Amino acid sequence: MRIGWNKKTVENNPQVFIYSGAERLMRMGPWNGVTFSGYPEFTVSGADQVSKLIYTDNEEEIFWYYTINNPANISIFVLNETRGLAQRFNWDPVTQKWYPFWTGSEDSCDFYRHFGAFSTCNPADVGAQGCECLPGYKSQGNPLRDKYQCLRHSEALVCGKGRGSWRSQE
Known part of the structure; x- marks a missing residue:
């Protein structure tokens, strides 16, 4: 997954919003090159054993994406519209289940x-x-x-x- 911003067509800092239809549920806050202000645990430097977050800012665009360090690991990033949260899950091949790796801030101030x-x-x-x-x-x-x-x-x-x-x- 790659989420980004086209600098030729859009102004301001990139942000991720979660909507339910036309209703805005929450926002992750602006990206500052290190983290989204509303999700401080979601950082470039907050690397884990499973993945690496890559951030790029050049003349044409700003974007970030995950790479998986070991192809045997399976991880998904979910924008949960029901709860208005960003979540990441890792697959456990032994139990054959998805387990939450992190859930974005559930601070009540994050929700519109x-x-x-x-x-x-x-x-x-x-x-x-x-x-x-x-x-x-x-x-x-x-x-x-x-x-x-x-x-x-x-x-x-x-x-x-x-x-x-x-x-x-x-």
Whole structure:
């Protein structure tokens, strides 16, 4: 498998997205020549005994692909649309089964619209599975059971008392 970017027709850094139909489920983040920012375990330097990740960046294209070090080894890379994950499996000829070698990050912040509108994701906030409501919004629902929802707080609509605009940090 070779995934890449044609520099003659496309701008920006290469990224891998996983879709279910037209719905974007997650992204691996931009490739920086070493790793995808959302999948730090998926690196050129993170070589294993089975395979080698090759990265190329030239005037015409950027691409990466795997090579298998030993042809007796069988490995597959799967984009799991159901779970929105990138996964790699190795074949065990003794048991005749596929075994997961690695599964990309399952951080709840990696998944699009996991927390709903008017929220941000903070992976350090384990209590709410990383969800925080934007200023002027309050949480409703159980984040462990329901899709987390942030609804406008009526007090936030009143100007004054130090309330005003706030800048999102990107």
